[in-house]
Amino acid sequence: MSNANWILFLSTLSTGLILGSIFSLVAAGVTIVYGSIWMPNAANGQFFLLAALFGWTLTVSWGIHPAIAAILVIGVSVPLSYLLEVLLIKRFYDVPNRNISYFVLSLGITQILAGVFSLTYGQWSDQFQLPPLITGITFIGPFPIANNRLAVLALAIAILAGLFLLLRFHRYGRALRAVFQNRDAAALRGVNVKASYSMSFALGNAVIFAGGILFALAYSFDLTVAWTMAITAFAIMIIGGPGSVLGAVVIGMVFGFTQAIVSVVASPTIAAFSYLGAMLVILLFKPSGLFAK
Amino acid sequence: MTNVLLEARGVSKRFGGVVALKGIDLVQHQGETLGMIGPNGSGKTTFVNLISGHLKGNSGSIRFDGRSIEGRNPYQIAQAGLTRTYQAVRVFGELTVRENVGTALVDAPSALGQDGVRELADWLRIGHRFDARAGGLTLLEQRQVELLMRLVQRPKLIMLDEPVGGLSSVEVRVMIAILAELKSRCTIFVIEHTMKVIRELADKVVVLLAGEKLAEGPPADILADQRVIDRYLGNIDA
Amino acid sequence: MTDSSSTTSLSSDWKKIAGPLGAFTILAFAIPALLSGNRYLAFVAGITLIHIVWTSGMNLLYGYTGLMPLMFAGIAGISAYFAVDLTASGWSFWVALPVGALAASIAGTILGLPSLRLKGFYFTLCSLVIQTVITLGFVYFANLTNGDTGISQIPLPAAPGSGTISAPAFDLILAAAAVIGVVVLIAITRSALGKRLIAIREDDELAEMLGINVTRYKMTAFFIGSLFAGVGGALYAPYIGFISPRSFDVLISMNIWLMVAFGGRGTIWGPVAGAVILVPLSFLLQEYYTVKDVIYGLLIIAVIVLMPGGIASGLKRTTRATEPVAAGAAEQRGAK
Structure with a gap:
């Protein structure tokens, strides 16, 4: 391979890894919330954007260091989740077939946040860019990569790994997984199902916020990223299997690489068409997804 | 007897690897009340679902009122005069x-x-x-x-899936009285756990066990059949 | 069928609805005429009338059949682009309109096929995906749609003699379309078809058990509902004079759904009231266009949380309070 091809290959690889790990984070957050409280959160893209915009305000407007800003953004998701749960989400915990109510509810939240963002941030700027976490460039062979993106990638993978460890080994995580698999059986085995709902709603949103702030640290963005992310996360969740974190991560990585490759060789519309097409096929023929238990 | 209304031959159904029904043969004549009994999970409701078109069988043939109905949609079967109720x-x-x-x-x-x-x-x-x-x-x-x-x-056959399920003992008597009169209006196929219903209504009883037909005959004979008592009736309140 | 009870109740039913229908007809024609001095207000009335056509179609699908099709605006868009392109290529608008609407109907019927396999949330999600694909399609096939830029300066239809018809005259055509839409909806809900659709909404498996061909009638509902979408879309394009993919995106589908749900799904006049209240609202706030999105979003939440039956439920039999709006309308056992 020539040098130019190597650079193209490595840049596609790094973009694929970064996008894939961010997609995985957001989709994991969405699937955790759906798997436990049965809420298909169409507002996930707006939450993602909210985190990114918070990050922008903290760093650009208030001059806080990006690393501290990232921690603050992820931290603030917890009280926000709690507030949302108490105000709206809780009311439906005992309603049968609540997933459609939640879905419509989250479309309403989407519309509100979209309106608020375009009335505020939309007036202030078209493009948003955060200062880097760290500066400098590392060479991998002939290929230069910004240290900042490497840091983002490392953080994204670390958070995913932490999520896996939490779900597999911690007792909260095990309780969550028990609820994913069978609510009634989990309740019989003494798991406090309602408490696990609060826990997973907060955890899921925190992971989505983490995805948003990491994305903002790696790339500049505009307000349209919200809807794209929402649809992408849903596609990943449906294809991976609703409630399957492993499915979300595997398919999220596949989508990240697809996006990276497609943006080199074809138009982004083709990429979107292919995601949506894949999602339709799975919905129609294997609605439990590829990684269903 | 009079003419055959419902005829199932070798009806089988698998769910994944689990065999729910294994080669069921069954004949019901017009005006004859047929009772089907068996423990939970023995395949009674699956059998009704197959007849009414809610499920597609893996093999076997089903004829109703002189015509083959397997593979038909529920609405076509309903329009042919075969109707049903649900357990819930x-x-x-x-x-x-x-x-x-x-x-x-x-x-x-x-x-x-x-x-x-x-x-x-x-x-x-x-x-x-x-x-x-x-x-x-x-x-x-x-x-x-x-x-x-x-x-x-005005169906020709009505299949009742546990028609007295959940009713109080007074209500059970009301329902049995209704069903006893219903016999003169319409042919009845009834799944029941309550033996009183079977004893008072059925002309013929089929016993299912783990997806297979264990026994078939008049209620008095079936309820006295040692195999049926050992493997099913012994465990429930008759 | 010899159900004479239903035929007698049918005529008394029509008598009962004749009063409101008469009043609605008079208002639909009179208001644009009275407002014709102020073109802007007349325009708001005209847009409201188009939305009444749309909410009638959405009501048939969502309110009466229990399906929540978020690709509704996309279907309207298919008809709008068809009608505009055909008119631009020399067809008479009055031929292009039914052709466009029919194309939308056929597209809507095909896109409704997933509802045979998917229920509740899964169908709604599927319809959202379909809507997104349609929007992407409008952007992508730029030779037909002029892409994101949209098509502007769409003329009003030609008048019988020469030139184009006047905007006030077109208002009256919109009024006729809205009245016809409501009359058709009333006729359907009073017919055997209406009984079948309501049965499908309430419990499609039980409906099938009672001899109703669920597949056929779901498709019928999609065909008719999409026809409403299409007629509205074809009228919308020349009336506004401009269409773009944004004119028919998921937000518009949600807005139309909200008008139905807010007004009262499964009632004749609730969704009409929903359109009459919510469409002018968006013009009041025109200066701060996106404030409308926030208010609509809050209303969506209010409908889901507080008033599952919409504003009409206060007048009619109240729905059970514990039952959220969408749960009652759509049959949810997930995917088969």
Whole structure:
């Protein structure tokens, strides 16, 4: 391979890894919330954007260091989740077939946040860019990569790994997984199902916020990223299997690489068409997804 | 006896690797009340689902009223005159009884006229509840509405899945009285756990066990059959 | 069928609705005529009338059949682009309109096929995906749609003699379309078809057990509902004079759904009231266009949380309080 091809290959690889790990984070957050409280959160893209915009305000407007800003953004998701749960989400915990109510509810939240963002941030700027976490460039062979993106990638993978460890080994995580698999059986085995709902709603949103702030640290963005992310996360969740974190991560990585490759060789519309097409096929023929238990 | 109404030959059904029904043969004549008994999970409801078209069988043939019906859709089977009820009572809960009955009349080829509906409703002792919301009725009343919705269609065969399930002992007697009179109007196929129903109504009993037919015969013989007692009746309150 | 009770109640039913229908007809024609001095207000009335056509179609699908099709605006868009392109290529608008609407109907019927397999949330999600694909398609096939830029300066239809018809005259055509839409909806809900659709909404498996061909009638509902979408879309394009993919995106589908749910799904006049209240609202706030999105979003939440039956439920039989709006309308046992 020539040098130019190597650079193209490595840049596609790094973009694929970064996008894939961010997609995985957001989709994991969405699937955790759906798997436990049965809420298909169409507002996930707006939450993602909210985190990114918070990050922008903290760093650009208030001059806080990006690393501290990232921690603050992820931290603030917890009280926000709690507030949302108490105000709206809780009311439906005992309603049968609540997933459609939640879905419509989250479309309403989407519309509100979209309106608020375009009335505020939309007036202030078209493009948003955060200062880097760290500066400098590392060479991998002939290929230069910004240290900042490497840091983002490392953080994204670390958070995913932490999520896996939490779900597999911690007792909260095990309780969550028990609820994913069978609510009634989990309740019989003494798991406090309602408490696990609060826990997973907060955890899921925190992971989505983490995805948003990491994305903002790696790339500049505009307000349209919200809807794209929402649809992408849903596609990943449906294809991976609703409630399957492993499915979300595997398919999220596949989508990240697809996006990276497609943006080199074809138009982004083709990429979107292919995601949506894949999602339709799975919905129609294997609605439990590829990684269903 | 009179002519054959329902005839199943070698009906089998698998769910994934689990065999739910294994080669069931069964014949029901017109006017003959057939009772089906067996423990939970023995395949009784699966059998009714196969006959009514809700499930597609893996093999075997089903003939109803002289025609093959396997592979047909539930609405086609219903229009051919074979109807059923569900184990859990099922009416259009948000609609009134009148609207429920109206729905039953829409696509039934030989449905009753208004007088016939009125007569049936009075006979089922539900005529006074026509303007009530069906979901607000008592369980017995909902069971009666269920029957009314089926009977206004003038079916040739009605398959009842546990018609006295969940009813109090007084209500059970009311329902048995209704079903006893129903025998003169329509051929009945009934799944029941309550042996009283089987003893008082059935002309013939089929016993299912783990998806296979264990025994078949008149109720008195079946209820005395040592194999049936050992493997099924011994465990339940007869 | 000899159900004479339903035929007698049918005529009394029509008598009962004749009053409101008469009043609605008079208002639909009179208001644009009275407002014709102020073109802007007349325009708001005209847009409201188009939305009444749309909410009638959405009501048939969502309110009466229990399906929540978020690709509704996309279907309207298919008809709008068809009608505009055909008119631009020399067809008479009055031929292009039914052709466009029919194309939308056929597309809507095909896109409704997933509803045979998917229920509740899964169908709604599927319809959202379909809507997104349609929007992407409008952007992508730029030779037909002029892409993101949209098509502007769409003329009003030609008048019988020469030139184009006047905007006030077109208002009256919109009024006729809205009245016809409501009359058709009333006729359907009073017919055997209406009984079948309501049965499918309440419990499609039980409906099938009672002899109703659920597949056929779901498709019928999609065909008719999409026809409403299409007629509205074809009228919308020349009336506004401009269409773009944004004119028919998921937000518009949600807005139309909200008008139905807010007004009262499964009632004749609730969704009409929903359109009459919510469409002018978006013009009041025109200066701060996106404030409309926030208010609509809050209303969506209010409908889901507080008033599952919409504003009409206060006048009619109240729905059970514990039942959220969408749960009652759509049959949810997930995917088969």
